[in-house]
Amino acid sequence: MVDHAATLTDRVWSRYDRKQQWSRYAVYLLTFLAVVWAIKDIDIFWPWVWDAPNQIQSLAVRMWPPAFNTWHEIFSAMLETVHIATLSTLLTIFIALPVSYIAAQNTTPNKATLWLGRFILVSSRSVNTIIWALLFVAIFGPGVLAGILAVMFRSIGFIGKLMGEAIEEIDRRPVEAMEATGASQMKVVLYAIVPQVMPAFFAIIILRWDINIRESTVLGLVGAGGIGVLLQSSIDLFAWQTVATILLAIVVLVVLGESITSALRKKVI
């Protein structure tokens, strides 16, 4: 009995075999080396790092208390932000739907259109809203239009990709039934595909609207309208208490948008 227990304790339980163990060590070592390289190589002035907590604290002190005397201006800038988000989401639909149609494998006419659709989606998603805004501000000048276009161009990739996936997952049979009766391509889309993807469509649009509200808050930093313009100018003027109010307003807007979208989503799905 005693003997048996001794042999048991001699064998140590381990979670990984030797090969797994070594590959784990290799990953740890690689990560460690990457950290060392990054910290040594990056262009950071270290005294600033040690001073950062003090600086952040002093900024927070300068922001307190928030100044509400400019609430009227903030409110109208917020309204503009919501307009940018909503208009761009609505307008995106007209471009994203055809693109998603050709980017879905089961509806695209041929290989070339499939790759065209995918190319449009990938390039739209890879470029950040701010970078799109930079481009459109250079083209159309600072203002709301640049903002709307920037958010639109970013949303095409998102809505198009998710809609394309929804189209790829449809039940094939209604389409076949329609085709068997000799219905035109247009009618097949309208009566066999659209009803099936309708709920997904509304869910995706609502989700994107929520994201677009957040995105629209920063467009102003490159001059493309919305609350960001006010934020940037308040920072330039060192009006930190106004900045704090704007930040509060953004939190309120985002939380509001989130609760509206979650209520809507429950209704749709």
Place this chain on the structure above:
Amino acid sequence: MTPLKTSVSAASDRVWKKPPFIANPWLRYGLLAVTVIYLYWAFATLPFDWERISEGLPRAGRIFGGAFPPSFERGTLLWTGFKESFQIAFLATLLGVSLSLPIAVMAARNVAPLPVYLVGRALIIVSRSFHPVIVAILFVAAVGFGPLAGILTLTLYSIGFVAKLLAEEIEEIDWGQVEAMRSVGAGYLKMLVYGIFPQIMPRQIGLAMYQLDSNLRASAVVGIVGAGGIGGTLMNAFGRYDYDFAFAILLMIIGIILISEAISGWVRKKVW
């Protein structure tokens, strides 16, 4: 033959109509009216500078004319920018993911007492509400231009995302293992380390990879407001009307994002 024909012609008199998506006609036309009114109101109140906009198309032509072919001449500038972006993303992911672990524990209702839970949730909500670019300008104002502001920004950004999903993961764990740990008299810390963390580990690694990928994207834009990385180079190129160089940077960004998406997808597939 004849009766059949009459039945067909009788049937064709009744035209089938697609049932509307919203059954209630008041609601249907009401929503339509609200949308039209909203569109009118929004377009009427937004300040569009039509004169400047009408100049847009020729200007776009000039910009794209200047952008082709993209110029990769200033390779060293390109390389330093991307290297810095990558370093920012990497360090911020490491910091953010390690900080998000305790915050996720704080924000999980089943392992944290109510006051701690509320603090954890508040931390997550605040760090999720702000777009990284807004956080970046605040940090640039506080700690000055350069990659430090970028690292701080993306750390906060990572906490918002990773801590939120991890907290949800902790709330959904198999409670049996925790009970087993408790029944042998393990303390709170041991319960966390042996009862909870192994259960959320695969998810944690997957989230970390995803976050590295999305930090790499975000590090390209925080530079626009002066927080280091390739974004600063891009902003300068735009500012100096160096559209061919800007276009080269954009192409590189797209390429790197595609590669990093592929890598992180592969790693997550291996881990899960």
